[in-house]
Amino acid sequence: MLIYDLTHEALVSFLQTHQHKPYRADQIWNWLYKQKVTTFEAMNNLPDDLIGLLEQHFTIQALELVIKHVSQDGTVKCLYRVHDGHLIESVLMKQHYGDSICVTTQVGCNIGCSFCASGLLKKKRDLTPGEVIAQVLETERLSGKRIAYVVVMGIGEPFDNFDGLLAFLHIINHPKGLAIGARHITVSTSGLVPQIKAYAHVGLQVNLAISLHAPNDAIRSRLMKINKVYPVDEVIGAIKYYLSVTKRRVTIEYILIDGVNDTHEVALELVKKLKGLNVYVNLIPYNEVIEAPYRRSPQATMLAFYDTLKKHKIQVTLRKEQGHDINAACGQLRSQHL
Ligand code: SAH
Ligand code: SF4
DSSP states (O other), X not given: OXXXXXOHHHXXXXXXXXXXXXXHHHXXXXXXXXXXXXXXXXXXXXXXXXXXXXXXXXXXXXXXXXXXXXXXXXXXXXXXXXXXXXXXXXXXXXXTTEEEEEOOOEXXXXXXXXXXXXXXXXXXXXXXXXXXXXXXXXXXXXXXXXXXXXXXXSSSOGGGGHHHHHHHHHHHHSXXXXXXXXXXEEEEXXXXXXXXXXXXXXXXXXXXXEEOOOSSHXXXXXXXXXXXXXXXXXXXXXXXXHHHHHOOOEEEEEEEBTTTSOSHHHHHHHHHHHTTSSEEEEEEEOOOOTTSOOOBOOHHHHHHHHHHHHHTTOEEEEOOOOOGGGTOSTTHHHHHHO
8 A cells, every 4th residue: 555545544543553653643744745755764753663664564656757748838747657557647737826736536537528538548447545646746856846736637537536536635635744725726527416516515625627518418418428427407406506515616617629519609508507606617728639539619719709708797717728739638648658
């Protein structure tokens, strides 16, 4: 097991089981998440027998770097190999407000959206919470940057790895862990209705983003086969539920794909669906992938879509794409490598 898989409580109980004092957990976490050491040996305020015990029960190396790409705008993309040989990727993006990392939560993805490179590769397994944390630590090390924001938008469906996701969020948010503020963390889901409702009750102030991509079932089912299980109105219903419980604004992600979901009529339909909800729409230029038949909407179409939403008082932004020259969209580096 990876040492990063343990929540603070789990580490305390491990220590107590082995007749060590609970305060050792603070020391170990300080080494892991503040000093960011890469060996147990380096934890030089721990007694030798405790270091031996940790070495015997846990590993501390999670990721092996396969490829690192740096693009002109400062985006750093890392392809990693995990202990059983699977490949995952993390992307570090420079934002004007601080550096942000996009992490992977599963090896592949079973949601199978027709526009997405990750969905083409069936899920092999969930990543453990520690493997997700290791992406943050390792990418920080490799880039020499201090990561201030985390977006859970890499390969995989985070709500299909719900417990792992919660443990990950707990550890990166914990003041003795990475201490990344909940408001600096965003989780993106393809819209798994039961999990959205459950997530409303976990009591974290983490941002939630929903990949809607279409205002009706005809278009959305074509793009996302999960829509057959959780159609648009059920997803909107879950968003309303989440809003009523948490009072926190939700982000609606909407990729613009040429001739599919980007017309004026579709924009008006989207306005109707979202009117009165405390949401803001993040319009995303589609990143073309070799495997999918879709094209990015022309710039003028994207701007017109944006204007329609704006005119109808829907809060909206048009995302500036990043790392386009190194295939920053989710799963693309990995699928090319395979
Ligand atoms: N599985 C989750 C999180 C990972 S995908 C989800 O689907 O929300 C993160 C975001 O990237 C989603 O909004 C997804 O629709 C989008 N995305 C996937 N492939 C893309 C591509 N080729 N271009 C632009 N956005 C893409
Ligand atoms: Fe999975 Fe998200 Fe890609 Fe859909 S967009 S296949 S849910 S990673």
